[in-house]
Amino acid sequence: MLAPKAFVQTIDENAYVRARLQAAAHTGALRFRVPVAVLSAALLIGAGLCVYQHMNSGGYLLTAIGEVAVAAILLLIWFWLLPQRERARASADFAVYDRLMNGGETAFSADEFTVTTPLLTREDSYANIRVCLETADSFLSVSDDGVLYIWQKSAFGDEAQTTVFLRDVFARKYRRCGRF
């Protein structure tokens, strides 16, 4: 398959933060949210059953309130506090992204790609990409050393051809593809 044309893109803060959250949900700090929530629920039910005797002796309300409070705290941590922390980090990192990567030209070739910006030139092989996620408006690639590449579909010179090329590279050739 022929490599698509190089393209230049500029990403705003909202798109960057959204991409960081999506990447974190797949490969970063937020990927264990659902399993941990399920495990916590199981532990709480187990704890409730363990204090069953105590509940029978009149401590039902206390136990119920305690369990609901712990569940609420855990839900707050996993579904609000951690995403908020990731969002704050992403906002802080955007200044660096803006200086280093924004306005850069991305050129895809058969087995690697190059990102050239005024300050930095990066060459990466598709084999170094741990996972590539396709969202409605972009491709998010996370490399082995944690670098996040955001490729907005609207910036592609030929959107259909580039999309097909990236799907082909990551889904068929390297089998490292995810979808939101």
Added chain:
Amino acid sequence: MEPIRVSVLCTREEYLRFCARASFSLPQTAAGAVLLTLGGCGAAFGAISETAVVLLWMLGAALLLWEPLLLPFYRKGEAARRYDESRRLQEAVRLTFTEDSVTVDSRATRGTLPLSLVTQTVRTNEMLSLTFGRELTLLLPLRSLDDTQLAAITAALAK
């Protein structure tokens, strides 16, 4: 400041030791201590069942010990996998530090980055790490620098 030129390659052992360094989280430690105290109070006053006391103590101890004792083992395993898989970590990088920038020259990355864009600096006994957001992390084994060079780089980073 005279430009400082170094060629660095972080070995696998250095990388593992750096990633597995012990860390400390105040909220987690506080939560662990609260649970242990609650369990202790419950046991002392007989307010909750013995099983609940044991559960509180186990959860509290896990929270207290997770970061300083257990997490380093997990991080070490993850770092070993990452180092073995990532060719970039196994390549030498030439770095040139000036008063306000660092020039990076490796097979995969080339450029001159202002030191003002460093978002995190971590220094251990044998490593200095400079992080530029999510875009680049430079690992600089201290064995490749003499004391004067290290002092100059530290001063440039502090500006």
